Amino acid sequence: MDADERDWNQMLREQWEVHWNHQLRARLEGLTDDEYFWSPMPDAWSVRPRGTSTAPVQAGAGDFTIDYAFPEPVPPPFTTIAWRLGHVIVGVLAARNAAHFGAPAASYETWEYAGDAATALDQLQAQLDLWLAGVRGLGDAGLRTRLGPKEPFPELTMADLVLHIHRELIHHLSEVCLLRDLYLHTNHATNGATR
Numbered sequence: 223m224d225a226d227e228r229d230w231n232q233m234l235r236e237q238w239e240v241h242w243n244h245q246l247r248a249r250l251e252g253l254t255d256d257e258y259f260w261s262p263m264p265d266a267w268s269v270r271p272r273g274t275s276t277a278p279v280q281a282g283a284g285d286f287t288i289d290y291a292f293p294e295p296v297p298p299p300f301t302t303i304a305w306r307l308g309h310v311i312v313g314v315l316a317a318r319n320a321a322h323f324g325a326p327a328a329s330y331e332t333w334e335y336a337g338d339a340a341t342a343l344d345q346l347q348a349q350l351d352l353w354l355a356g357v358r359g360l361g362d363a364g365l366r367t368r369l370g371p372k373e374p375f376p377e378l379t380m381a382d383l384v385l386h387i388h389r390e391l392i393h394h395l396s397e398v399c400l401l402r403d404l405y406l407h408t409n410h411a412t413n414g415a416t417r
Contacts (some may be wrong), residue, residue, distance in 0.1 A: 231362050234381065235354060238388040242350070244393075248274030251401040252341060257405050258304045258339035269304035269335045288312075301351070303401050306394050307342045308335050314390045315349035321372040323356030348393075357384055 259268060267277060267289035277289030288308045289299075301309075316328035336342035358368075365381040373383060 229312075229362070231301060231358065231360060231365060233363070233386045234388070235357055237385075238391060239354070241392055246399065248405060249402065250346075250395070251342070252301070253339040253343060253402070257402055258307075258342065258355075259302060260401075260406060261300065263300050266302050267305045268302040269308050270322050271335070271337070272375040273322070281330040281333075282335045283332045286335040286337045288330060288333075288335055290330065299342050303398050304331050304342065305334075305341075306398050306401075307346060308333070310391065310394050311342065311345045311349050311375050314387060314394070315346075315353050318387060319349060319352040322380070323352060323359070325352050325356075 224360055235293065259276050261268065265276075268275075269288050270280075270382055272280070272285055272287050275287055275289050277291060279290035279292060280287040281290055282288055290303060299372070312328055313331045316325065316333065319325035320328045324333075362378055365379060365384065367380050368376065368377050369383055370376050375382075
């Protein structure tokens with residue numbers, strides 16, 4: 223089979239789906255609220271009940287907001303699992319699902335952030351499902367279309383965006399897994415807790 227006969231759409235989807243189905247999904251199962259909000263250091267950015275944050279920017283439309291600052295401080299603050307999931311759900315997936323696949327408009331300012339781990343994982347799964355359905359619907363021809371003004375690099379193609387989004391997902395959700403490991407080992411060392 224030569225390169226012209228390959229199903230590039232399927233290959234791009236499998237880049238994410240294999241990682242999700244065989245590595246990440248199981249690592250996120252059972253995420254507790256304690257893990258979701260836990261920080262190994264003070265002043266980390268997180269998702270917090272409205273009105274309780276001290277971050278320069280507190281974005282969100284519901285009972286919880288996500289911490290931000292513009293410009294971002296150097297070095298940037300440490301971020302909790304809640305913050306990282308909020309970033310993936312909204313900035314990586316929901317905004318792109320809205321821009322390219324007809325999903326409802328989504329932004330950091332208008333999103334209703336999850337106040338617990340289970341809701342955040344449900345939001346993540348819903349946005350992943352929308353993303354993969356949208357990518358599948360592009361076919362091979364749609365992957366070659368230019369992004370246009372909906373993205374910061376309009377000259378790139380949808381295939382470039384798919385690769386970028388999948389790298390972002392793998393990167394940030396691997397960070398979440400590492401934070402779960404750190405939480406487990408930190409709490410196990412101090413109180414014998416196990417997961």
